[in-house]
Amino acid sequence: MTTMPDRPQPGFFADEMTERVFASVVALAAEVSILRERVAQLEQAQGIAPAGDDPARAAEDFVADVFGHLARPLPQM
Amino acid sequence: MNARTGNEPVAAVTLDGDTAAYQRFIGQMRKLWAGPLYRRLRDEAKELGDGAGFETRLQALPTHQFFGWFEYNLQNMKYSSRRGIAAAVETHREKLEQELARPLSQGRLTENPDLAAPDYYQENDFHQHPGGLGGDAIAAVVYREGAGAAAGVVGKAGLHNRFAKAALGDRKPKRVLDIGCGFGRSTQAFADLGPDVEAVGIDLSASCVRLSAQIAEERPEGSNTRYIQADGAEVPLPDGSFDVVTSTMLLHEMPPEAIRQLISESYRLLAPGGVAVHLDFLPPDDAFLTALYHGHSDRNAEPFMHTLAGMDLDGDHRAAGFSAVEISSFAEDDAPRGETWRLPWTIIKAIK
Ligand SMILES: C[S@@+](CC[C@H](N)C(=O)[O-])C[C@H]1O[C@@H](n2cnc3c(N)ncnc32)[C@H](O)[C@@H]1O
Numbered sequence A: 001m002t003t004m005p006d007r008p009q010p011g012f013f014a015d016e017m018t019e020r021v022f023a024s025v026v027a028l029a030a031e032v033s034i035l036r037e038r039v040a041q042l043e044q045a046q047g048i049a050p051a052g053d054d055p056a057r058a059a060e061d062f063v064a065d066v067f068g069h070l071a072r073p074l075p076q077m
Numbered sequence B: 001m002n003a004r005t006g007n008e009p010v011a012a013v014t015l016d017g018d019t020a021a022y023q024r025f026i027g028q029m030r031k032l033w034a035g036p037l038y039r040r041l042r043d044e045a046k047e048l049g050d051g052a053g054f055e056t057r058l059q060a061l062p063t064h065q066f067f068g069w070f071e072y073n074l075q076n077m078k079y080s081s082r083r084g085i086a087a088a089v090e091t092h093r094e095k096l097e098q099e100l101a102r103p104l105s106q107g108r109l110t111e112n113p114d115l116a117a118p119d120y121y122q123e124n125d126f127h128q129h130p131g132g133l134g135g136d137a138i139a140a141v142v143y144r145e146g147a148g149a150a151a152g153v154v155g156k157a158g159l160h161n162r163f164a165k166a167a168l169g170d171r172k173p174k175r176v177l178d179i180g181c182g183f184g185r186s187t188q189a190f191a192d193l194g195p196d197v198e199a200v201g202i203d204l205s206a207s208c209v210r211l212s213a214q215i216a217e218e219r220p221e222g223s224n225t226r227y228i229q230a231d232g233a234e235v236p237l238p239d240g241s242f243d244v245v246t247s248t249m250l251l252h253e254m255p256p257e258a259i260r261q262l263i264s265e266s267y268r269l270l271a272p273g274g275v276a277v278h279l280d281f282l283p284p285d286d287a288f289l290t291a292l293y294h295g296h297s298d299r300n301a302e303p304f305m306h307t308l309a310g311m312d313l314d315g316d317h318r319a320a321g322f323s324a325v326e327i328s329s330f331a332e333d334d335a336p337r338g339e340t341w342r343l344p345w346t347i348i349k350a351i352k
Helices: A016-045 A055-071 B017-046 B054-060 B062-080 B085-090 B093-100 B119-123 B139-148 B159-168 B185-191 B206-217 B256-269 B287-299 B303-309 B313-319
Strands: B175-179 B198-203 B225-229 B242-248 B270-281 B323-329 B345-351
Touching: A016 A055, A016 B017, A016 B062, A055 B017, B017 B062, B017 B085, B017 B287, B054 B062, B054 B287, B062 B085, B062 B139, B062 B287, B085 B093, B085 B139, B093 B206, B139 B206, B159 B185, B159 B242, B159 B270, B159 B345, B175 B185, B175 B256, B185 B198, B185 B206, B185 B225, B185 B242, B198 B206, B206 B225, B242 B256, B256 B270, B256 B303, B256 B313, B270 B303, B287 B303, B313 B323, B313 B345
Parallel strands: B175 B198, B175 B242, B198 B225, B242 B270
Antiparallel strands: B270 B345, B323 B345
């Protein structure tokens, strides 16, 4: 993994479990983002996806899809 | 001049595909943090009122907890994770050490292996740079790569040229001293002000002055720059030998006593009528932005941002002999203010 949930670090969340779970979620998302780029490259190499897709743009869309909701208040039930 | 093959810059580092993808991910997470997440926090902070205890109420907001988590951890991941910049640069160590050790033109670089770096410099990993800039021969390359990677807040192209122009207006200096030159981009920006400028960059870090000198060596526009390993609080150069003494992003890495020494040294080094001009960060007159300034100090391993904010820089310059001290905010780009998190760039200028 790319982050170590066990390393000492300052706490930001009110409780430790949220801190750890969020660290794990971000580390997982980073891995997924890397794998998405690998897949895109393979698909391009095999000619099954258009060449020249912008990886920064793809990462931006992925981050917005997965984490963008943090910037918006939760809709009321 | 060093012979170079192709257009590869000196001490270049190529990131492997996975590291580049990881850094892109962090860059996009930082954009989310500095944009939408910042705006949500700003809007929620407006509801808190300004009275006593504002900072405590701000910190209790769940949005602030996420904001703080992003700020600290994304920087930490960028530098120090398995796919961080430090590890990526390390894989190039042998090549980098060889390139940094290449011969240089006479006078381009003065190293001082006996220089004792001050404690504050050795004890802090400023902006979470693992191990800091002292010591390791390739530390400056880590700094350079970090400054440009993952949507770094200080890697903006053009910032240094913009500052050099804003700092001096119509003045045409001949001799410029840039203290805390890093990998030389601030020194070069002043050297670029005109063909007659001679710019000297100094830094405590041997790695930094060496990288700066190598970069200067390979570019025609670097010919009027030279680099010296030295402490800005005690500069081994004669009185009155500069028209301008400048620094960029240095003061917030120094404790107040060292800053006061640097101010006195600047006065000594300037010719009469010379200008001392520094670009750094000071909190604006706004409770929310001030809280984020101090939060950044804590979360980005910048302990002396707190103390810089508490200094009387006008009084300290006047006490050293300067007149006409001016402290003003600096627009590092043309983006509209208030919509994204930004460092509160400030120019501190004084005339001898
Ligand atoms: C944040 S970097 C800025 C580098 C450069 N001015 C730029 O804008 O890219 C601060 C630099 O100041 C150097 N530094 C810190 N304390 C210093 C001191 N007392 N004297 C000289 N250099 C110092 C550090 O080694 C580092 O290279």
